[in-house]
Amino acid sequence: MxxxxxxxxxxxxxxxxxxxxxxxxxxxxxxxxxxxxxxxxxxxxxxxxxxxxxxxxxxxxxxxxxxxxxxxxxxxxxxxxxxxxxxxxxxxxxxxxxxxxxxxxxxxxxxxxxxxxxxxxxxxxxxxxxxxxxxxxxxxxxxxxxxxxxxxxxxxxxxxxxxxxxxxxxxxxxxxxxxxxxxxxxxxxxxxxxxxxxxxxxxxxxxxxxxxxxxxxxxxxxxxxxxxxxxxxxxxxxxxxxxxxxxxxxxxxxxxQGGVAEFARRNARKAALLYDAIDGSGGFYRNEVAPAARSRMNVPFFLHDPALDALFLSEAKQAGLIGLKGHRVLGGMRASLYNAMPEAGVQALVEFMRQFQATHG
Ligand SMILES: Cc1ncc(COP(=O)(O)O)c(C=O)c1O
The missing domain is CATH 3.40.640.10 (Type I PLP-dependent aspartate aminotransferase-like (Major domain))
Structure with a gap:
């Protein structure tokens, strides 16, 4: 395991x-x-x-x-x-x-x-x-x-x-x-x-x-x-x-690890990685929050076709990425990027999202 x-x-x-x-x-x-x-x-x-x-x-x-x-x-x-x-x-x-x-x-x-x-x-x-x-x-x-x-x-x-x-x-x-x-x-x-x-x-x-x-x-x-x-x-x-x-x-x-100043740097990088991947997906993924108000910690996003949601989650799990189901209030997906989430985890998510889009886009 x-x-x-x-x-x-x-x-x-x-x-x-x-x-x-x-x-x-x-x-x-x-x-x-x-x-x-x-x-x-x-x-x-x-x-x-x-x-x-x-x-x-x-x-x-x-x-x-x-x-x-x-x-x-x-x-x-x-x-x-x-x-x-x-x-x-x-x-x-x-x-x-x-x-x-x-x-x-x-x-x-x-x-x-x-x-x-x-x-x-x-x-x-x-x-x-x-x-x-x-x-x-x-x-x-x-x-x-x-x-x-x-x-x-x-x-x-x-x-x-x-x-x-x-x-x-x-x-x-x-x-x-x-x-x-x-x-x-x-x-x-x-x-x-x-x-x-x-x-x-x-x-x-x-x-x-x-x-x-x-x-x-x-x-x-x-x-x-x-x-x-x-x-x-x-x-x-x-x-x-x-x-x-x-x-x-x-x-x-x-x-x-270097305290909150270090986590601020890491969290900014992690959030930028994920938002850039969403915004650069040509509409396959979307985040609806006004850019200046976007959270660095919790990134809700939607697939252009909600019929793909279940497949996205099951393939993500196979790729070692879990906990991505959105809250029932909003649906879609949500990635939480707290301090314990390493940058490598966000890189793996972004790479998975690109591959999923290439296969199902
Ligand atoms: C911002 C915020 N406030 C309050 C709560 C409620 O916390 P608890 O479940 O510890 O009562 C949550 C839970 O996710 C939260 O995210």
Whole structure:
């Protein structure tokens, strides 16, 4: 058996050295006489793992000291539901800039708790572009403005997220965190499910400016309270310790590879390779996103004849290229090019696409 190039949107491809290290320590972790899966999260051995992962993530993303880093279970969607509970006072609205499916999800998760307003949306155009800043209708009294840095399904990405004035920006970076340098200080809060660029599914990172933790929010149980979670070092209850460990390994790998500046270079090259192949195919393949809004991480594309979709996927699999089926919302294909995807994987995909076109075009 050999490992394929896996273009899945998440859970996604992990770096092979990370998987090997996880495998090597699965049975026995260091000198503890047990797997890391089997030891207390409150013991010195796991605490060292957890704190190192946080320290390394702070280095990787240059997270300032006035930001807390939380490691939570429940995925990015649970964060979306907890944002209004933690940061919006009763009666206070929250603004949402909707650039795709995940922005809509964020709005839907918040709507039961607060007045969640649509400040701007690109839905009328099928989410093929971003809502321009001039069209954002912000509420001066909003608790925050929510944006989605990269829309994993629609394949649109902000090259620069606009400022929102005095209201804190809250950004879903699930599918583009650590893919390029990021100025954390421009945001009130950044969150990301780990299962794309940060490693394993089952753990989510929330980076939040500490002063926002003092916000009144809505009445909520301690387990839903980010201030309480921060005070307990994300261990109010048993954390997803294995996922935390593998996240730490993935962050270490990214640092060893040269950090986010190096991944920015690699990701730009990978995306250019694939978009050039699509655009140069004479219409056999097409991507419908406005060029300036095209995602470097998730590239949705369509074959000129959808009747060829199933054949494309099965021949791709035979060629060692998997995870290319598009999301059911859009159909077609999607290639996710996260940090763990080597350039050789994208070259193999592009070569396969050329051959497939030559045979079936
Ligand atoms: C941008 C974005 N936000 C949120 C989510 C939801 O994440 P989760 O499944 O961890 O709740 C996803 C999942 O793919 C995503 O891509």
């Amino acid at each position: 050999s490992r394929a190039y896996n273009f899945s949107p998440g859970p996604a491809m992990l770096p092979e050295p990370v998987l090997r290290q996880a495998q090597a320590t699965l049975l026995e972790y260091g000198e503890v006489g047990a797997s890391i899966l089997e030891i207390s999260h409150r013991g010195a051995d796991f605490l060292a793992v957890a704190r190192q992962a946080e320290a390394d993530l702070r280095t990787l993303l240059t997270i300032p000291d006035d930001y807390a880093v939380l490691f939570t279970a429940g995925g990015a969607t649970t964060v979306q539901a907890l944002l209004p509970l933690n940061f919006a006072a009763p009666g206070q609205p929250c603004d949402y800039v909707i650039s795709g499916h995940w922005g809509k999800t964020a709005l839907k998760q918040a709507a039961p708790y607060v007045e969640a307003r649509i400040a701007a949306s690109s839905e009328a155009g099928g989410f093929r572009d971003l809502p321009p800043r001039e069209q954002w209708q912000l509420s001066p009294d909003a608790a925050y403005v929510h944006v989605t840095a990269n829309e994993t399904i629609h394949g649109v990405e902000w090259r620069h997220i606009p400022d929102a004035g005095a209201v804190p920006l809250v950004a879903d970076f699930s599918s583009s965190i650590a893919s390029e340098p990021l100025d954390v200080s421009r945001f009130g809060l950044i969150y990301a499910g780990a299962q794309k660029n940060l490693g394993p599914v089952g753990i989510t990172v929330v980076i939040v400016r500490r002063d926002l933790l003092e916000r009144a929010g809505q009445p909520r149980a301690p387990i839903l309270d980010y201030r309480a979670i921060a005070a307990a070092e994300s261990m109010l209850n048993t954390p997803p310790s294995w996922n935390w460990y593998v996240l730490g390994l993935t962050v270490q790998w990214m640092l060893e």
